[in-house]
Structures are given as structure tokens and as C-alpha cells.
Amino acid sequence: MARTARKGWAMAGMAALMLANIVAPAHAANWLEKNFWLPNDKFSGNLPACTEPLALGTISNHFAETERLYWKNAGNIVSYSNVREIADKPWGEGFVPRRYCSATIVTNDTKKHTLYYSIIEDGGWQSLTWGVEWCIADYDREFAYAPNCKMARP
Secondary structure (H helix, E strand, O other), rough: OOOHHHHHHHHHHHHHHHHHHHHHHOOOHHHHHHOOOOOOOOOOOOOOOOOOOOHHHHHHHHHHHHHHHHOOOOOOHHHHHHEEEEEEOOOOOOOEEEEEEEEEEEEOOEEEEEEEEEEEEOOOOOHOOEEEEEEHHHHHHHHHOOOHHHHHHO
């Protein structure tokens, strides 16, 4: 009997809380809520070039690991060519700096593919360094950047 009474009171309390959230007006965040945990938004804008060996190596390693673990495929990137910059900070200074690049790659099955990638300031591990996001048009099997890696470009 006591158990059902407690359950009833809990349900009534939850209903009252939900009703209070619907009826009560929303309040703006105070100064502490706005500024307590926000990172510094002043970016240096210093990004490595598209030909940065560490960026290309990261793409090669992640591609091989993804193919092996998720697709049970022994795919590897054998070579890069025609590496070029597509855009640098295309949305202006108020946004996280990104350098957009493209390249032609050859995989171990001797086929050529187009690679699109971006180098992002504070996009690495715990925002301590720059990071890389990438998409290979013929290998976007889960359509994360569909269609045809369009969402990986500026």
C-alpha cells in the first residue's frame, strides 16, 4: 500500500513540475551561466597547409582502421596526388577557422578516388590542437556526408 502511495506522489510531483515548466515564463541565462565554462573564442587562425604530412597520415590511418574494423576490408590509401586548397575560413573571422582541401588518392585496389577534408583549429583531442575531418566519395557508405561528400566541402 505504501509503495503505491509513494508512486502516486512521485507521479503527481512530476506532473506539477512539467506543468510549472509549461506555465512559467523562460528566463535568460545570467552572467555566470553565459560565461563560466565557455572556451576562449579568440582563434589564432594558424592552420597547417593541405599538404601537412600529419593530416594526411591521420586520414590514412583512420581510413585503414575504419575499413578493417567496420567493413572487414583491407583497404589502404597508397598515394596522394593533386592535393590542393579549396577554401580557407570561408565563413569569416567569427567562426572556427577551417581550411578545406581536396586530393586524388589511390587505394590498394589501384582505383582513384576523390578525397575531401578540412583541417580545423581546436578540432583535435580535447581541442588542444587542430583536427581533421574527411570524406572519400566512393567510401561514404553510411552517407554521413551525402550526397557525394558534399557536406564535407565548404
